[in-house]
Every structure is written in C-alpha cells, then in structure tokens.
Amino acid sequence: xxxxxxxxxxxxxTNLIYGQDVKMTTEYSSKNQDLSDLLKFENIDFYKxxxxxxxxxxKNFVLIAKxxxxxxxxSTDTIxxxxxxxxxxxxxxxxxxxxxxxxxxxxPKLKLWFRFPKFGINKKYDAMMSDDYSLRDxxxxxxxxxxxxxxAFTYILPYEKDGFKFxxxxxxxxxxVENWGKEFGIKHYVIFEMKFDE
Numbered sequence: 628x629x630x631x632x633x634x635x636x637x638x639x640x641t642n643l644i645y646g647q648d649v650k651m652t653t654e655y656s657s658k659n660q661d662l663s664d665l666l667k668f669e670n671i672d673f674y675k676x677x678x679x680x681x682x683x684x685x686k687n688f689v690l691i692a693k694x695x696x697x698x699x700x701x702s703t704d705t706i707x708x709x710x711x712x713x714x715x716x717x718x719x720x721x722x723x724x725x726x727x728x729x730x731x732x733x734x735p736k737l738k739l740w741f742r743f744p745k746f747g748i749n750k751k752y753d754a755m756m757s758d759d760y761s762l763r764d765x766x767x768x769x770x771x772x773x774x775x776x777x778x779a780f781t782y783i784l785p786y787e788k789d790g791f792k793f794x795x796x797x798x799x800x801x802x803x804v805e806n807w808g809k810e811f812g813i814k815h816y817v818i819f820e821m822k823f824d825e
Contacts, residue, residue, distance in 0.1 A: 649680035672762035698808035774825035
C-alpha cells in the first residue's frame with residue numbers, strides 16, 4: 628500500500644506538469660510605480676505576456692476576437708493568422724512574448740494594441756460608456772494544447788449584485804466564457820481566442 632501512494636503522486640505530478648503543451652504567464656501593469664499610477668489614472672490595462680512551449684516560435688497561431696452583446700455572439704474578427712505571413716523568427720525558441728495595452732475611449736470604443744516581437748496590431752470594438760471594463764488574462768487558467776482553441780483574454784464588464792461589482796467572480800467562475808453574458812447578466816464583453824498549430 629505504501630508503494631502505491633508514491634506512484635500515484637508521481638502520476639498526478641506528471642499529468643500536472645505535462646498535461647498542457649503551452650503555459651501562459653502574465654505580468655500586469657508596471658514595476659515602475661509612477662508608470663503604474665499613470666496607467667491606473669488613465670484606466671489602461673497593460674500586460675506583458677509570455678507563452679512557453681517546445682519550439683513555440685516555430686508554430687503558427689491565430690488570434691480572433693468575439694464580440695458578445697446581450698449574451699449572444701455579435702461578430703468575429705481575425706486579428707492575426709501567422710500562417711498567411713513569412714515566419715517571424717529564424718531561430719527556434721520555447722518562448723513567445725507579446726504585450727497587450729487596452730482602454731475604453733470616449734467614442735466609446737474598446738481600443739487594444741497587440742505588440743508582437745516584430746509587429747504591432749491596433750484594434751477597436753464598439754463599447755458601452757462605462758469605466759468598468761477590465762482586460763482579464765483568462766489564458767493563465769487554461770490548459771493550453773497545440774491544435775486546440777483557448778481563451779487568452781477577455782475584456783469584460785463586471786457582474787453586479789447588491790450594489791457591488793465583481794470581475795474575479797466572473798473570471799474564476801469556471802463557467803464557459805461564451806455564456807458569461809447569460810450567466811452573469813453582462814451586457815457586453817469581448818473574447819480573445821487563440822490557437823497554436825500542432
């Protein structure tokens with residue numbers, strides 16, 4: 628019996644470590660306090676993102692946006708499909724880095740900038756006149772497999788109850804991301820979905 632327990636623990640840890648092909652980690656805002664304060668004052672979300680996976684720089688990937696209004700998919704927008712362009716990197720690496728900057732403008736629009744190693748992409752999406760939008764790094768809680776879609780980010784309004792506003796309760800709910808509008812009564816949000824080739 629004592630021999631079985633360590634073996635089961637080994638199997639569990641192996642699955643935990645190798646159960647996904649890609650690991651997404653993020654760093655929010657800035658370590659520079661002045662810059663961090665300025666970002667907060669301007670209501671700007673800023674993420675440094677790192678995807679780690681074997682030879683990930685050699686993989687093509689797709690990034691799409693899904694606009695959700697009143698619990699329904701309104702539109703889908705392909706932000707980038709790298710298979711349509713020459714390889715970005717000549718050398719193989721296990722790390723892909725990018726930065727994401729997001730804010731709501733006065734138009735009102737959600738404005739985002741995706742900064743990849745060799746290029747950047749600006750995007751705008753319709754929004755409500757609310758300062759409560761928050762960009763969430765949803766992919767850090769996902770099991771990311773090559774060849775499978777995953778939710779990298781969600782730009783959401785909060786769930787409101789008894790006069791309080793909740794973002795983490797939505798993000799950490801375990802509910803299907805595309806059903807958040809129905810589950811929590813969120814009028815509008817944008818899902819940023821990715822897939823790395825196998």
